[in-house]
Every structure is written in C-alpha cells, then in structure tokens.
Amino acid sequence: MINWDNIDTVLLDMDGTLLDLYFDNYFWLHYLPQQYAEAKHISLDESKTQLFAQFSQHRGTLNWYCLDFWSAHTGLDIVALKNQVKHLIGLRPNAIQFLEKVRQSGRKAVLVTNAHRGSLDLKMQQIPLHTHFDGMFSSHDFGLPKEHPNFWSRLHEVVHFDYPRTLLIDDSLAVLRSARNAGIGYTLGVQQPDSQNGSMNTEEFIGLDCFSSIFPPEI
Template sequence: MICWDHIDTVLLDMDGTLLDLYFDNYFWMEFLPQRYAEAKHISLDDAKTQLFARFSEHRGTLNWYCLDFWRQETGLDIVAMKAEVKDLIGLRPNAITFLQKVRESGRKAVLITNAHRGSLDLKLEQIPMAPHFDGIFSSHDFGLPKEDPHLWSRLQAVMHYEPARTLLIDDSLAVLRSAKKAGIAHTLGVLQPDSQKQSMDTEEFIGLDCFSRIYPPSAQPDNH
C-alpha cells in the first residue's frame, strides 16, 4: 500500500482520520440543531432546515470550519457547547501506535487540520496526541482551508517538507485532490471516518481501513 522508502514526512488530518468523526457529525447534525431550536423557539425540523442550508453555503470554505463564524451565525457559544459533549471524542483504532511508529522510524509526523483552534485545543486536551507530532497546524493559521492547493505551499514554508517524499492521510476527497495538485506524491483516503456510518468510496485514492495495515518499518541502527 505504501513504499516507505520514498516517504520522509507524514501529514495527518485529525477529524475522521486520527479521531472518529462521530463526535463532529453528532455535534453539527444533532446537538447544535437541538440547542438552536431551543434558543430560537422553533421546531427541530425548522432548525435543521435553516442550519443545514447555511452549512451547504459555506462548506469547503474557511468559514465552514470557523467556530467564531458559527457563533455569530447562531448566537450560541460553539466552543462551550462542544466541551459539553467532549466525552464523545474518540480515537480511531491504532492511531496513536501509528504515530509512535512513524516517529520511531525517523520520519516526521505533522498534524494539519481544518479544525478551528477552539476545537483543536479541546480535542488535544481530551486526547493527548500532541507529544507524537513534529508540528501541529490549523488551516486557520494560514488563512486558507486545506481544499485550497495554496495551503500546502504555506505549510511547506514552515515545515520544509519535500512534496515528492510526503504522505497525506485524510478523509476528505476534496483535500486529497488539493494536495495532489500541490505536488504531494503519496495519499491515502480513510474508508470509515465515522465509526457509526458505512464505509465511503475513496474513488481514485487508495482507501485505508486501519492504521495497523501501514505501520512503517523501524529505523535501522547506525553501525558506523
């Protein structure tokens, strides 16, 4: 599935890749609409109709991922509400072991997420992944979503990775296509981002069902 001899850097998405997307899907599709309905004194169906229309309008843009934007749109404290259901945040199988093995093999592991810092900080507090990364970045740091191919050169200026020797693992086909356009040579899609939903079609990308299938080989000892 992967030729590790050709890879020095592993870029990893967070939600739906390292973490189970169930938390985010539940929050945006169920928890937020319920609270919005209560706040606006409307039915849950009306709340979903209003919110989902706005979601569609902004999907794939930086606003879609910006908790400050949705706070303004809804009048609700999105960060505080996410904290209320933080116990639903969970890892995908073998994610931490994979990160450990990437680092042990001498390669860099870098988190690059579209998540807003308010969500990123909450998740890193709940799931202590930070020590396993050489860098942690939100697309908001660069002013572009990962769907924009220019994001990758901005990240490259900070992390100094070589696109031809870089692997990206992500659950978004739009993001994977953006990275391909930017010259990132190795890509994997995630087959089942949300453990409560069916596997998805990763189309032109090889699909990954579990990190245990792609552990890198251990670094060879230096005998010199």
C-alpha cells in the same frame, strides 16, 4: 500499499482520520440543531432546515471550519456546547500506535487540520495527541482551508517538506485532490471516518481501513 523508503514526512488530518468523525457529525447534525431550536424557540425541523442550508453554503470554505463564525451566526457559544459532549471524542483504531511508529522510524509526523483552534485545543485536552507530532497546524493559521490550492505552499514555507517524499492521510476527497495537484507524492483516503456510519468511497484514492496495515518498518 506504501513504499516507506520513499517517504520522509507524514501529514495527518485530525477529524475522521486520527479521531473518529462521530463526535463532529453528532455535534453538527444533531446536538447543535437541538440547542439552536431551543434558543430560537423553533421546531427541530426548522432548525435543521436553517442550519443545513448555511452549512451547504459555506462547506469547503474557512468559515465552515470556523467556530467564531458559527458562534456569531447562531448566537450560541459553540466551544461551550462542544464541551458539553466532549466525552464523545474518540480515537480511530491504532492511531496512537501509528504515530509512535512513524516517529520511531525517524520520519516526521505533522498534524494538518482544518479544525479551528478552539476545536483543536478541546480535542487535545481530551486526547493528548500533541506529544506525538513534530508540528501541529490549523488551516486558520494560514488563512486558507486545505481544499485551497495555495494552502500547501503556505504550509511548505513553515514545514519545509519534500513534496514527492510526503504522505498525506485525510478523509476528505477534496483535500486529497488539492494535495495531489500541489505535488504531494503519496495520498491515502480513509474508508470509515465515522465509526457509526458505513464505509466511504475513496474513489481514485487508495482507502485506509486501519492504521495497523501501514505501520512503517522500524529502524
């Protein structure tokens, strides 16, 4: 699947790649609509209608990932609400072992997420993955989502990776296409980002089922 001899840097998404996307799907599709319905004294169906319309409008933009934006939009403290269900945050199988083996092989492991810093900090408190990375970056640090074609050049100014010798693993097809078009040499999709849902069609990208299938060779 991967020729590790040609890879120096591994860029990894967080939600749906290292972490189970179940937490995020549950929060945005179920828990937040419930809380919004109670706060606005409307039905759950009306709450979902209003919120999902806004989600569709902003999906793929920096606003979609910005907790400050959604706090202002809903009038609710999104970080505080996420804290109420943080016990649902979980790892995808063999994620930590993969990170350990990447570092042990002498390669760089870099977290590159669209998650807002409020969400990133909460998840690192719950599952301290930060010790396994050479760097951790949110797209909010650069003012562009990973879907934007200029994101990768801004990241490159900080990380200095070699485009052809870099692997990106991400559950977003839009992000994978953006990275590929920017010159990232190797890209892998994630077949089942949410453990409670079925497999995702990774289309033109090779799909990763479990990290154990791509452990790099030890030095």
